[in-house]
Amino acid sequence: MDAIRRAKLISTYRDGLLNDTLPFWTEHCVDREHGGFMMSLDRDGTVIDTDKGVWQQGRFAWLLGELYNNVDQRPDWLELAKHGAKFIDDHCFDPSDGRMWFHVTRDGKPIRKRRYAFTESFAAIAYGELAKATGESHYAEKAKRTFRRFIDHNLNPQDTAPKFTDTRPLRGLGFPMITIVTAQELRESINLPDANEWIDRSIEDIRRFHLKDDIQCVMETVGVDGARIDHFDGRTLNPGHAIEGAWFIMMEGKIRGDQELIRTGCKMLDWMWEHGWDREHGGMLYFVDVNGLPVQEYWHDMKFWWPQNETIIATLLAYELTGDPKYAKWHAMIHDWTYEHFPDPEHGEWFGYLHRDGSVSSPLKGNLWKGPFHMPRMQLVCWQLLTETL
Numbered sequence: 001m002d003a004i005r006r007a008k009l010i011s012t013y014r015d016g017l018l019n020d021t022l023p024f025w026t027e028h029c030v031d032r033e034h035g036g037f038m039m040s041l042d043r044d045g046t047v048i049d050t051d052k053g054v055w056q057q058g059r060f061a062w063l064l065g066e067l068y069n070n071v072d073q074r075p076d077w078l079e080l081a082k083h084g085a086k087f088i089d090d091h092c093f094d095p096s097d098g099r100m101w102f103h104v105t106r107d108g109k110p111i112r113k114r115r116y117a118f119t120e121s122f123a124a125i126a127y128g129e130l131a132k133a134t135g136e137s138h139y140a141e142k143a144k145r146t147f148r149r150f151i152d153h154n155l156n157p158q159d160t161a162p163k164f165t166d167t168r169p170l171r172g173l174g175f176p177m178i179t180i181v182t183a184q185e186l187r188e189s190i191n192l193p194d195a196n197e198w199i200d201r202s203i204e205d206i207r208r209f210h211l212k213d214d215i216q217c218v219m220e221t222v223g224v225d226g227a228r229i230d231h232f233d234g235r236t237l238n239p240g241h242a243i244e245g246a247w248f249i250m251m252e253g254k255i256r257g258d259q260e261l262i263r264t265g266c267k268m269l270d271w272m273w274e275h276g277w278d279r280e281h282g283g284m285l286y287f288v289d290v291n292g293l294p295v296q297e298y299w300h301d302m303k304f305w306w307p308q309n310e311t312i313i314a315t316l317l318a319y320e321l322t323g324d325p326k327y328a329k330w331h332a333m334i335h336d337w338t339y340e341h342f343p344d345p346e347h348g349e350w351f352g353y354l355h356r357d358g359s360v361s362s363p364l365k366g367n368l369w370k371g372p373f374h375m376p377r378m379q380l381v382c383w384q385l386l387t388e389t390l
């Protein structure tokens with residue numbers, strides 16, 4: 001990765017974030033009538049569903065606050081971050097139990113709540129950035145409170161019907177992985193007192209239960225004791241998810257100067273690249289079976305936007321931390337394939353859902369899951385990493 005390549009990548013990530021991704025969303029998704037953001041957008045930015053995903057309210061408010069705190073203190077970014085947080089405050093908590101809704105109407109009436117509490121994790125980091133940006137203590141208190149709800153509900157769900165019976169209890173990679181990055185964000189924004197404790201605990205859970213050295217794999221779902229489960233749920237891998245967790249751990253190693261954490265994250269990346277990279281068409285597959293068997297999910301071979309985003313970050317970070325040319329090669333492969341297929345040259349931003357061969361499956365730009373988070377985070381993190389090196 002020579003200086004010319006680095007300069008080109010910096011321009012791609014920085015300019016893509018500031019001149020394409022962010023303007024697309026700020027121009028089309030802001031709801032000035034009812035507050036918050038409408039993220040269900042057609043290819044050209046037309047709103048095609050006015051319902052609001054609460055994940056996306058927190059994620060976009062976090063991004064805007066993150067940019068304000070770390071890129072440029074633009075008043076419009078801060079105003080929009082507050083705009084999103086106010087909608088969350090006014091409409092996105094269930095007063096009966098304090099938990100957050102997952103899906104609400106345009107004017108904030110509740111539609112549904114999920115069994116898990118990841119909504120709280122995204123609200124927490126949004127509040128954290130606003131606390132840092134404004135110095136207002138109520139945002140810091142809200143950040144701590146929603147983080148506790150996220151932790152408490154995932155560890156000990158209350159008044160929530162379980163999805164499965166106790167016949168085959170399982171544990172998933174999602175909770176410890178999201179705990180790591182949420183605690184990292186809150187450590188940076190509000191100096192969360194027990195952030196390191198939760199990060200350490202979560203990394204240990206991943207190492208103990210999900211990393212399988214004997215088969216060189218990060219298991220997405222295992223038994224409560226870490227045992228491999230020889231059924232569809234137990235055999236299904238999500239390479240992009242595991243690679244996302246890999247760069248969270250690598251980043252923690254970078255922050256602490258801990259080579260063992262860096263090695264752990266690189267190992268996870270190595271294993272899941274081998275499982276997830278599509279050798280026929282390029283790009284990261286969505287689901288694969290650990291034993292090479294057919295996968296139950298019928299969208300298993302599609303190319304979603306976010307696994308590509310997370311792999312771009314992970315490969316670049318691994319290269320910056322180790323200097324291993326393998327990672328520079330992998331980064332070039334995933335970056336070049338992704339930028340060849342996902343960006344929309346006519347209307348800007350990216351398509352979210354491609355067929356395996358890279359052709360567009362849906363022109364949709366946003367929904368309850370896709371919004372301004374994975375891609376702009378990738379653009380920001382990669383821009384920062386490359387600029388640090390220079």
